[in-house]
Amino acid sequence: MNVFADTWFFNKGWQPHRFQQDTWAAIADGRSGLLNAPTGYGKTFAVWFGVLQRYYRMERRKKGLHCLWITPLKALSAEILQATRRVSEDLELDYRIGLRTGDTDINERQRQRKAPPQALITTPESVHLLLASKGYRDYFSELEFVVVDEWHELVGSKRGVLVELALSRLRTICPALRVWGISATIGNLEEAMDILLGAEAEGVLVQADLKKDIRMETLLPEALEKFPWAGHLGTKMINQVLPIIYAHQSTLLFTNTRSQAEIWYHQLLAAAPDLAGAIAIHHGSLSNELRAWVEDALHRGILKAVVCTSSLDLGVDFRPVDCVVQIGSPKGVARFIQRAGRSGHRPGETSKIYFLPTHSLEIMEGAAIRYAVYNGLLEQRLPYVRSFDVLVQYMVSLAVSDGFRADELYAEVKRTHCYASVTREEFDECLLLVTKGGRTLDTYEEFHKVVAENGRYQVTSKRVAMRHRLSIGAIVSDAMMQVKLLGGKHLGTIEEWFISRLQPGDTFWFSGRLLELVRVKDIQAVVRPAAGRKGAVPSWMGGRFPISDNFGIALRHTFAELNERKPPAYPAELLFLQPLFDEQRRISELPAEDELLVEYIRTRYGHHLFVFPFEGKLVHEGMAAVIAYRLSSIRKASFSIASNEYGFELLCDDPIPLEEALRRGLFSTEKLFDDIRNGINIREMARRKFRDIAGIAGLVFQGYPGKPMKTKHLQANSGLFFSVFEDYDPGNLLLRQAYDEVYDFQLEASRMYKAFDRISTHRIVLQRPANLTPFAFPVFAESFRERYSNEDWQARLEKLKAQLEA
Structure with a gap:
């Protein structure tokens, strides 16, 4: 009681x-x-x-x-x-x-x-x-x-x-x-x-023994593209979304990226000007003031719709909305359930969510997500281990306050999951880093942050203490610039690399409005409202995340449904996609759940190898690099690589020795990690990762409030340390950590290994179609876009698509 x-x-x-x-x-x-x-x-x-x-x-x-x-x-x-x-x-x-x-x-x-x-x-x-x-x-x-x-x-x-x-x-x-x-x-x-x-x-x-009832519906386009390509952002289906907004008291429209949120907000207002004042935008780069206003307006029930990102994923307590629209792939099962739960946010109520695919193949994900939710295919969260940068920062934090004794602190941190495997020698190396700058920076006084007096480690310098307190935390991101109106109102933040591409007078979309860049001063982009309809759309580097491993399992399971059921019993999404699947079968093959489809096609652009593991874009990028390395070890060749969530493409000017490569175990796990090291520029990836680690560990000071250090200086300073450690201290813990994090989180090496291991038990279905297939075309479009980035590549692509359909 x-x-x-x-x-x-x-x-x-x-x-x-x-x-x-x-x-x-x-x-x-x-x-x-x-x-x-x-x-x-x-x-x-x-x-x-x-x-x-x-x-x-x-x-x-x-x-x-x-x-x-x-x-x-x-x-x-x-x-x-x-x-x-x-x-x-x-x-x-x-x-x-x-x-x-x-x-x-x-x-x-x-x-x-x-x-x-x-x-x-x-x-x-x-x-x-x-x-x-x-x-x-x-x-x-x-x-x-x-x-x-x-x-x-x-x-x-x-x-x-x-x-x-x-x-x-x-x-x-x-x-x-x-x-x-x-x-x-x-x-x-x-x-x-x-x-x-x-x-x-x-x-x-x-x-809780409570199952949240989720009612999901996939919005289907009026016409099916047999040769789809990513890039529409779903805005072609705006006329199907507007009735949903009008039919409900309040609607959240979730996008996966902040740039997509900006585009959707602008397009909704253009399509329905009467929604002005009743629709808002919410994402992490907007100012606290703007976000607070949106949350309060939701709470008071005065908004019909909010276009948002994961900034409204968590349990921010506004009044429950009536329905949710997920625009584009949800990428993960848990994320989809979390977003669906924003509607019917009361005990016993049904959560109503619409899934809006942005291209034809994404329609398949509607059936996949329903299967995954029903079977509870929830993702695991991979915890960090041996994060020496955070431990080094923590040591200085304790030294700044009342100090610490090494034996006591080592016993404490050993009881955590993250540092359970840390040896005393490694712990002492962290101590050496905060007291002497490690083995290589001992001649530089600024790295002698902590001093030991009578067995107690303390910071005695007020300057060191102040700079450290300003640097506490483990959130890292690209350098941000404040976006301010000419009159002084703060609108939010935007990444420095985007603003650096603009000239005064250029226009861009931000916070749901068209803005003209007036000038750049220190870390501020001073802007004013602009007239017209055209402007650049910012893209934030943090918006790139892949489908999860469980979501990949659910996607591959859709092929089992296609092979086991007859068309009338298909889920609605797969029934709608039947013409696309028929075309794929006619030109090539539709793989079973335990098969890997490989397509080898020759076009006027060269020799294309398409592989469809359905493992997600990041895993595919790594797999493609390994396959390219293995092929070039048989016959010297250069490849260009493209990938999407469903597969990847290797493009070569010369014929690809595919049969010999398959005989040698092209998809084998044997020597996989050696081939990853040889086939991928791990060093450059680790160098970039080291910048974040150096910032957290305090090797690089990131600046004072309002005066952060410029990205290029941070990169140069951390790059210098990276090179010094490589040359003179190759066993440095922070250097080793950079490589470990690249393998674990950027390359998802363990997931890549599981993919190769799974494929090694599957039947390889090799097809040699005369033309690009419905599965191959979206991957091809990714590389095509890069080749013609300065031309009207969309028109070229549409022309090529028309030829294929003919």
Whole structure:
């Protein structure tokens, strides 16, 4: 029984769910754990009322900080603050709740230090800033709870490593600390709980026995393209979307990239000017002010539609929308479920989502996602391990505040999942890096950040301490520029590389309006509203993400449905695609689920090898490089490579020795990692990755607020360190980490290995069609676009497509 929850729920006229009652009971028993429940069912209250009950059952109520609530988003922090304060006000409790993020002003931070609230809602970076403050042990000495919200979002990132390290220190200060995570469903929930609670802790996994009902419909175009190509962005189907917007009180339109969001917002307004004022745009590069306005307008129910990106994926608590439209491939099963859950965001309500494919082959993904949701093919989140850059930063953070002793710190970090395999020698190498700059930078005074006095490691330089506090965190991105109107209003941020391509007078789309660049000053792009309809559309480097491995499984399963069922029993999407599949069968072959289709075609452009593993663009890029290397080892040749989510193309001027390559094991896993190293420019990829690692580790100072260092300087400085370490310290931990991260996260080497391993058990279906096939044409279009980037390549492509259809 939880008297606070019972009273509050009774006053609201609600009945608690079983998972909420189970969570309250587990917290009352002093347990730690992980809570998993669908979006919109009250996960926050399931943990919050448990925290309140423990506090008011204490014989002597503590005056210090009692609960630390960590969230990945500042916007989410504000929503949690509102929800929890509402409980305190409704029940007239003296339990005070504070908020600390990067936006909290310095006066409020000082008040929180002198008179801590009972609960503090914050972000991983702000927790580390507190650990870098003098006297943090006293500040956290009475802490009983740490709650980590949206843990599934953090566990597969270096921000999750920040949380692991913070928890390791807080457990040392407060041995009786209780830790709770709140997570959406992912494929490795048990592992996620173990990472959060630590290897030695036993926790309870509370899972809601509630299945969210999702009603999904794929929007089908009026006409089927038998030879589709990516690039339309779905805007040709705007007339099918408008009736959906008009038929519902509120609609979220999710796009995969910020540039696609800008285009859709502009096109919707052009097609339906009467929506002006009732439609908005929301993505991560817009200013906090603009995003807050959109969220508030959604909450008050005054917007008909919002075009958005993953910036509205997480549990930001606005009024539930009536329906969701997913524009383009959702790329992942969990992401699709999360977005669908933004509609019907109340217990018992059905989530309504429309899937809008942007080209014909994407229609197949409608059937695939339905199969994946029904069978629970949820992706795992791959946790980071051995992130030495974050460990080095953490060492300096502790040294900036009260210092640390090496033996104690090593014992602490060894208990985390990320650093469980770190040896004492490796730990000591990190110590050497923060005290002497490692083995190669010892002659440079600026890298002697930490000094050891009587066995305690501390930072004594005020300059080092200040610069370090400005650099705390593990979020890395391309250098950003502020976009400001000539009158001074801040509109948001845009990547420096995009603005550097423009001249004053050029126009571009941003925040849903056409802007003219007036001038660039420091890190500001000064703009004014422009007339007309044409302008460049920004593309952000962060918008490129591949389909997940489970989504690939679901896509390949559609071929089983095509081969096992008769057309009337097909899912609607596959029935609609029947003419395309018939054309593919006529010219080439439609593969089975356990077959790999390979097409070898000769055109006036050269010799084309098309391979269709259906593993996602990033895996295909790596696979293509390996296959090209293996082919060129048989006969010297140069290849151009193109790929999409379904397959890849190798194009060569000369005939390709395909039969001999297949006899030698073209798709074999034997010596695969050697061939990856030889066939892909891993060094250049590692050099780029090292820039982020160097920034997190503090080797490269990224600048002061309002005056960040330019991208080219960051790249030059980190590149210099990379070369020095390669030449004089090849075993350097940060250098090794750069290569490991390229293999694990950029090349997805383990997933690439699984793909080759799977293919080695499949039958290779080799076809030699006379012309490009419906499967091959979209991949060909990718390389065609690059060859004719300065011409009207779309017209050329349409002409070629017309010839194929004829």
